[in-house]
Ligand SMILES: Nc1nc2c(c(=O)[nH]1)N[C@H]1C(S)=C(S)[C@@H](COP(=O)(O)O)O[C@H]1N2
């Protein structure tokens with residue numbers, strides 16, 4: 046925790062591995078310059094290919110921002126878990142509260158670096174409900190018409206959080222307050238704002254943007270944007 050740079054180095058290493066594997070080095074290099082000019086003090090790229098750093102935090106939604114508060118919001122975990130359960134705000138806040146700093150990469154090419162989050166680990170909530178055999182995919186439903194999907198393995202990573210604070214302030218409604226998911230290692234569309242339900246499944250179902258041509262995997266460091 047508290048080391049977004051090591052996460053960037055991991056991403057960068059993934060990219061290098063991938064380039065080696067491709068063995069079309071020159072062609073690839075021409076199409077996809079690494080670094081994009083955004084270098085940190087050590088000369089390493091801070092952002093994945095094709096991304097630019099933004100200082101502000103843009104808002105993206107489907108034109109509708111659900112109005113929720115701590116009394117009306119709740120979170121259901123369903124599907125392949127032993128204990129299907131709906132957590133109230135108080136029950137959600139009773140999980141271990143963690144802080145983390147991570148980057149946020151939007152597929153529309155902006156990245157916001159070093160976001161300071163407070164929230165609950167996705168894996169703590171799901172483990173509490175006890176995964177059943179066959180659990181492999183996650184389908185997320187939000188309080189707007191939004192949905193998204195990701196492999197369970199990605200969702201269980203340490204820095205995937207359900208956050209309620211950003212930079213020391215309660216998460217605002219426009220950014221998905223009171224609680225949204227964040228997926229630092231994959232594009233931000235995989236992190237549902239106004240998260241309402243986590244469905245654990247043995248099959249994959251595409252979410253809102255995945256159905257409309259976004260990548261099913263969405264790995265920023267591999268420039269994995271569209272399917
Ligand atoms: N519920 C919901 N979650 C969502 C979206 C949305 O429209 N509705 N947009 C996604 C996209 S495309 C991105 S890039 C991020 C944007 O989060 P932000 O508006 O806080 O920057 O949220 C993701 N989660």
Ligand SMILES: [Mo]
Pocket residue numbers: 105151152153233234
């Ligand atoms: Mo996005």
